[in-house]
Amino acid sequence: MLKPADWNNTKRYYDLKSFWRNRFGSRVYKLQIDAGFTCPNRDGTVSTGGCIYCDGRGSRLRQAGPLPSVSEQIRKGKEYYTTHRNAGKFIAYFQTFTNTYGPLDKLRALYEEALAEDDVVGLSVGTRPDCIPDDVIDLFQGYAKHSHVWLELGLQSIHNRTLQCINRGHSAETYINAVHRASGKNIHICTHIIVGLPGETQENMLETARVIATLPIQGIKIHLLLALKGTVMGDLYEQAKITLLSKEEYITTVCDMLEILPPEMVIQRLTADGYRDIFLAPQWAVNKMEVLNAIDRELERRNTFQGIRYVKNG
Numbered sequence: 001m002l003k004p005a006d007w008n009n010t011k012r013y014y015d016l017k018s019f020w021r022n023r024f025g026s027r028v029y030k031l032q033i034d035a036g037f038t039c040p041n042r043d044g045t046v047s048t049g050g051c052i053y054c055d056g057r058g059s060r061l062r063q064a065g066p067l068p069s070v071s072e073q074i075r076k077g078k079e080y081y082t083t084h085r086n087a088g089k090f091i092a093y094f095q096t097f098t099n100t101y102g103p104l105d106k107l108r109a110l111y112e113e114a115l116a117e118d119d120v121v122g123l124s125v126g127t128r129p130d131c132i133p134d135d136v137i138d139l140f141q142g143y144a145k146h147s148h149v150w151l152e153l154g155l156q157s158i159h160n161r162t163l164q165c166i167n168r169g170h171s172a173e174t175y176i177n178a179v180h181r182a183s184g185k186n187i188h189i190c191t192h193i194i195v196g197l198p199g200e201t202q203e204n205m206l207e208t209a210r211v212i213a214t215l216p217i218q219g220i221k222i223h224l225l226l227a228l229k230g231t232v233m234g235d236l237y238e239q240a241k242i243t244l245l246s247k248e249e250y251i252t253t254v255c256d257m258l259e260i261l262p263p264e265m266v267i268q269r270l271t272a273d274g275y276r277d278i279f280l281a282p283q284w285a286v287n288k289m290e291v292l293n294a295i296d297r298e299l300e301r302r303n304t305f306q307g308i309r310y311v312k313n314g
């Protein structure tokens with residue numbers, strides 16, 4: 001198998017920047033939006049504790065005071081990227097907490113406020129797999145007729161015992177069901193996973209990638225588990241009750257995953273973001289560029305690339 005020529009890039013995986021360029025012929029930026037949503041895993045509907053790694057504070061914008069409207073957030077983001085990055089097209093990224101958690105009319109109003117802005121070519125909506133009813137999928141399907149739509153589903157691990165351990169509040173089956181309900185509707189599906197969750201072996205993590213590789217999804221975000229102050233995970237770390245991955249373990253696992261995933265799957269993220277003010281560990285993760293470079297070097301050393309071990313329908 002050869003590296004796919006249609007990536008049109010010099011990377012050994014199909015990165016998001018290349019995908020945007022191939023799809024739109026220009027730079028595209030995701031504008032992060034905090035539309036004021038909450039999360040059923042925090043407000044008591046599913047649970048009150050939230051996922052054990054989640055700091056629960058929401059965006060920096062929310063922490064700073066009353067939230068500006070969606071259109072104000074978009075205009076401000078556009079101004080920045082147009083001036084500093086020469087960007088011309090944008091995706092409105094509903095990022096904070098669970099962005100399908102609300103009545104349909106409210107969701108429609110927020111998404112359409114975003115789509116009405118000039119140069120916004122689509123939406124990316126982050127949510128939980130237990131919070132994506134069919135009427136919301138229908139709404140996205142309608143938008144997908146004229147816009148570029150991504151549904152970002154948090155999974156984290158395909159193993160139910162891990163999902164229970166991290167208090168996700170949904171099962172792997174709920175995720176798989178959500179994927180199948182949303183697929184075949186011109187909606188791009190992106191799955192979020194976390195590498196290094198408590199109790200998982202490297203084989204467990206690769207199993208998550210193997211299952212994802214069999215599903216009709218178009219993108220993935222691979223995060224590293226971080227310990228943040230004020231979270232259960234942070235407490236466990238400070239009490240020396242959990243061990244976080246070394247940089248070498250993370251790089252090896254990510255490269256193994258990339259080899260397993262389909263070559264056409266867009267790799268949207270390969271590092272983790274944590275607020276510096278509450279960051280505890282692992283220290284090596286702070287230098288994100290070095291982590292990305294180390295992944296490039298490891299793929300080069302192996303002389304492999306994304307998809308080289310992908311087994312179709314396997």
Ligand code: SF4
Pocket residue numbers: 039040041042049050051054055056097098128154
């Ligand atoms: S689903 Fe997301 S927002 Fe909700 S508790 Fe988990 S990580 Fe936090």
